Amino acid sequence: MEILSVAFFIGLLAAMLRMATPLLFATMGELLTERAGVLNLGIEGTMLLGAMAGYLVAYKTGSLWLGLGGALLTGALLGLLMAFMAVTLGVSQHVSGLGITLLATGLSLYIYRMVIGSPSVPPSIRPFQILTIPVLAQLPVIGPILFRQYLLVWVALALVPLIWLLLFRTALGLKIRTVGENPKAAEVAGVSVYGIRYLCLIVGGALMALGGAFLSMAHFNMFLFGMVAGRGWISIALVVFGNWRPGKCLAGALFFGGLDALQLRLQAVGFQALPYQFFLVLPYILTIVALVSVSRRAAYPGSLLLPYKRGEA
Amino acid sequence: MIALRLERRHPLPLWQQAILPLLSVLAALGLCGLLVLWAGADLVRAYAALFVGALGSRFAVLETFVKSAPLILTGLAVALAFRAKFWNIGAEGQLYAGATAATWFGLTFTETPAWLLLPLLLLGSFAAGGAWALIPGLLKARLKVDDVVTTLLMNYIMLYLVSALVDGPWREPVSQWPQSPEIVEAAQLPILLERSRFHLGIPLAFFCAGLVWLLLARTPLGYAIKAVGVNPRAAEFGGIRTARVIAVTALLSGGLAGLAGAGELAGIQFHLMEAISPGYGYSGIVVAMLGGLHPLGVVLAAFFFGVVNNGAQHMSRVTGVPTYLVEVMQGVTLLAMLAALLLLGSFAAGGAWALIPGLLKARLKVGNADAARALSTLGSRMAGPPGGIDPSLHTLHGAPVSGSPGGDAPPDSP
Structure with a gap:
């Protein structure tokens, strides 16, 4: 049967990495903000506006790199707005996050419609190409999975140890975690709680x-309205699923990405025994199960969801 | 005796409560005005077209009511839940649960007369939405599982369930898109005004707003809901069984959202499909916040967004401004309202200068027995702690005040 061939599995695992990539960027961004004590529910909208901005800049300038720059800047600005709401004003994190998702979603659609209009075929850009690393790509099995990929896939994979190093092996990381666990203690130790949270939300927004x-x-070469399709919420789930640890988040992202890749391939070969929605819904169910199981041992950052007011005893 | 430090905040006169949503709406209209100008449209003409499109004729007004009804119900669902600090972000999924139940009734009971089928259908939708919200409600109440994340994720579980249903067992064979067959006529909510889509679900939504007001203002359960929302620990000491109250709130909240689903399915669409709601559940959060978590406020806010939703098509036709302006407006309104609430908190705490965080801290000490009672009359509807409030009192998840008796429980947070 076609499903069980080696080629199928190699293709599946390569696709798993590609499907995991957007989740990884967003999850690492969310991990950073949550480690600093801020839940950013603006993630879903930030991803969509990032997708739109990157596409639009690339379409207008012809440069993919400028496109990436545009996306990063857009995300950073939304992170800044989130920081203003949740840190400076100190209003409810989840409601302001949802507000940012609504705003960013609306802006994505509005700006796209203003600049592109509504042509029957959305104009496409020449997207990033799959790169092949000489020699390494010739390795059996591993080669085509790991060394014939988009540049951004490698960037996403490299991001995981980088975030881990940042959080657990640098002075800045210690500050971030302290701010997330106990902002008062951080402030007493001379750490700027506001500064750290602003930094994390801005960098996190850019990553989303x-x-x-x-x-x-x-992944595509155009912008589609339903493009993000809940991947932001999946990333929120992944941070929980990964117990706020970069490595576990990576494992979760690969697993969820793998489910997505499997679902697409099974649909393509006409697999009927289970509805494809089953594979799409699994990440959500598993995350809730994970939430229940971790509810007894509190692994979350201690001050998550709590605004901090400077100078209060 | 637990020492609680409270921010002094007097109940505000009605005009002050009304001024914040108005300011937020004005801010949103102003900021979105930049987008309108970018589209090359005249600001006054565009907004005039928005309101003409929504209120310019008998049919337009009735359509505005059609668009407002689901927002009233999801707004009530969110408002009720937020009052108990049950952070129900899942009204969208609960709406779909209600619509799914309505479809099941409408496809199964083909011989039942309308006078029997309609009440069953509405009750069934209420129960389905309630049950869907009860899961995260119980997880929060019993296991202290974070409700923001669970309610959010359950939206997608329900959405994929509906997707699998309309693409599988319920798929109408002849249609091009995945959707269920039409529900039987007896299951369709009757149209009350001719030449319109003004169906039974619309007065029902207003009726529900009245019931929620009655519940919150005049019943022990409503008192308990508010007390739990203000401080669950204090409420527990005051003899309120917090876990049960949260579960019941979740059930009622989800039920209201489920009714919104029944209204859309049995009043408007008649077929179950993936796109039955354009995000009414999420808009419900905006409506609830804009309405100050008060049933009357919810009705007014829902009507406002009904106007905006309904008028956007006309505005787009006349001026060429994309209808997506509506979504932007929702987001901006929500953010503006959050900022405005902060202003209210600081204003009440001692004047406009208190806006500078930490400058003025008007606090009083109260014993816990008084706390729930005192707080329930205060501006407890704020979703976020206003400037200057001790964070430990306002942990959004009701974590205990440190050093309180029985404070061995772990802080409940995601």
Whole structure:
């Protein structure tokens, strides 16, 4: 049977990495903000606006790199807005996050419609191409999976150890975690809680937008309204699923990405025994199960969802 | 005795409560005005077209009611839940649960007369939406599982369930798109005004707003809901069984959202499909916040967004401004309202200068027995802690005040 061939599995695993890439960018962004004590529900909208901005800049300038820059900048700006709401004003994090998702989603559609109009065929860009690393790509099995990929896939994979190093092996990371666990203690120790949270939300927002841009600039070659399709929420789930640890988040992203890749391939070969929605819904169910199982041992950052007011005893 | 530090905030006169949503709406109209100008349209003409499109004729007005009804119900669902600090972000999924139940009734009971089928269908939708919300409600109440994330994720579980249903067992063979067959006529909500889509679900939505007002203002359960929302620990000490109250709130909240689904399915669409709601569940959060989590406010806010939703098509035709302006407006309104609430908190705490965070801290000490009672009359509807409130009192997940008796429980947070 075709499903069980080696080629099928190699293709599946390569696709798994590609499907995991937007999740990885967004998850690492969300991990950073949550580690600093801010839940950013603006993630879904930030990804969509990032996808739109990256595509639009690339379409207008003809440069993919400028497109990526545009996406990063857009994400950073949305992160800044989130920081203003959740840190400076100190209003409810999840409601302001949802507000940002609504705003960014609306802006994505509005700006796209203003600049592109509504042509019957959405104009496409020349997207990022799959790169082949000489020699390594010739390795059996591993070669085609790992060394024949988009550049952004490698960037996403490299991001995981980088975030881990940042969080657990640098002074800045210690500050971030302290701010997330106990902002008062951080402030007493001379760490600027506001500064750290602003930094994390801005960088986190940029990473989320990059995840969106991967969709419109590599995975596809155009911007589609339903493009992000809940991947932002999946990333929120992944941070929980990964217990706020970069490595576990990577494992989760690969697993969820793998489910997505499997579902697409099974649909393509006409697999009927299970509805394809089953594979799409699994990440959500598994995350809720994971939430229940971790509810007893509190692994979340201690001050998550709590605004911090400077100078209060 | 637990020492609680409270921000002094007097109940505000009605005009002050009404001024914040108005300011937020004006801010949103102003900021979105930039987008209108970008589209090359005249600002006054565009907004005039928006309101003409929504209120310019008998049919337009009735359509505005059609568009407002689901927003009233999801707005009530969110408002009720937020009052108990059950962060129900899942009204969208609960709406779909209600619509799915309505479809099941409408496809199964083909011989039942309308006078029997309609009440069953509405009850069934209420129960389905309620049950869907009860899962995260119980997880929060019993296991302290974070409700923001679970309610959010359950939206997608329900959406994929509906997708699998209309693409599988319920798929109408002749249609091009995945959708269920039409529900029987007896299951369709009757049209109350001729030459319109003004169906029974619309007065029902207003009726529900009245019931929620009655519940919150005049019943022990409503009191318990508000007390739990203000401080679950204090409420528990005051003899309120917090876990049960959260579960019941979840059930009622989900039920209201489920009714919104029944209204859309049995009043408008008649076929179950993936696109039955353009995000009414999420808009419900905007409506609830804009309405100050008060049933009357919810009705007014829902009507406003009904106007905006309904008028956008006309505005787009006349001026060429994309209808997506509506989504932007929702987001901006929500953010503006959040900022405005902060202003209210600081204003009440001692004047406009309190806007500078931490400058003025008017606090009083109260014993816990008084706390729930005192707080329930205060501006407890705020979703976020206003400037200057001790964070430990306002942990969004009701974590105990540190050093309180029985404070061995782990703080409940995601």
